[in-house]
Amino acid sequence: MPRPSPAETRERLLRAAAAEIRLHGYAGASLSSIAARLGMTKGSLAYHFPSKRDVALALFTSMEHTHGELRTGVADDGLRGIRALLTLLARTTSRGRTDPVFTAGTSLIVMSGALPFEVPRVFDDLITAYAASLDEARIDGEIASDTDVGQAAEDILASMIGSWIVRARTPDRPDTPPLRLAHAVLHSIGVADSEDVLRDLTDRGLAPWLEAGEHLRAQTTP
């Protein structure tokens, strides 16, 4: 069996940390329990993560890296404006459902009021990225010309975070169309057909997980 690469080892450690934080919260997670989950001694784990804070920072770094990859992917696909924004939102949601490390990093940002250190400005960066696409949309006439793209971008992010948390905390409610609240924001700035745009875009490969009836809760419970 080939020796795992450093990147593979790191990913394995981050997955164990994500699972531990998901079960016990950041305060309740311990390096010992993460090591036990991996069949490692705490000493071997300490070679990679000397402290719990290092675990959190590694989760943040990984999450920021994923956000960067998702943005690059949308640009590489030649998308701009509303199409770029909706594709980015759809891929981010998809990633949140399938990647526990990404989800753990996001949960830590949401719950970071209690963390004993400064968290990175991920939300500011996301708002900036969404605002850039909305600015293209403004230039291209896809949204009202007097739209405050910064405020609209903040609303888009709030729509993603709010929907995620409310759905995680109301497991018995019926499933809802993907990005419904984000569509409401886009409607309010003049995009009448954002559902149709998303439907067209999802023909490129996102359709399966955007189907109604799919359950995101297990993955997204903060």
Added chain:
Amino acid sequence: MPRPSPAETRERLLRAAAAEIRLHGYAGASLSSIAARLGMTKGSLAYHFPSKRDVALALFTSMEHTHGELRTGVADDGLRGIRALLTLLARTTSRGRTDPVFTAGTSLIVMSGALPFEVPRVFDDLITAYAASLDEARIDGEIASDTDVGQAAEDILASMIGSWIVRARTPDRPDTPPLRLAHAVLHSIGVADSEDVLRDLTDRGLAPWLEAGEHLRAQTTP
């Protein structure tokens, strides 16, 4: 000095618990540190709160009681439909800015993935309350007749929670008009003038804290 009533004592204990949870999270808060904050022994505190779980349950009960009071107040004012909903949302936001016990209960619901017990169905109850007002709005012709009021109510709640979290995590961003994301939801179901409705309603006494420039972050950091 008159002896404090049991209700006053309980409120004092809940405020200390809220401050402790705000600083250290639920997992990091301890009965000893809450007692120390009150200048009490842990034994005297245990008379009121035998366990930390009892503290959390008392915060939930208090929060549910506050939500009930807010709903009753709106009904007593003879409001219905969109006016009832906007007034309830505005008063809930106001309460969240001034009542740390209410805010701590809400934070615990948002972050409850890591709590070692079931949390009450507060979000389901709020969605039901919002849906009732939206149903009146539908009957009165204030919103589109084919609106799915349950889904719209879920979006309204997600708009409140998402905006609260994003603003708490982006302290340097400019202030925004009150309930902006909630207005987007209302626009999407046919209420073109919800900002005007809110502005009229706030003439009744909510205006001061709805002014732009007011900072909600100190109070709402989860």
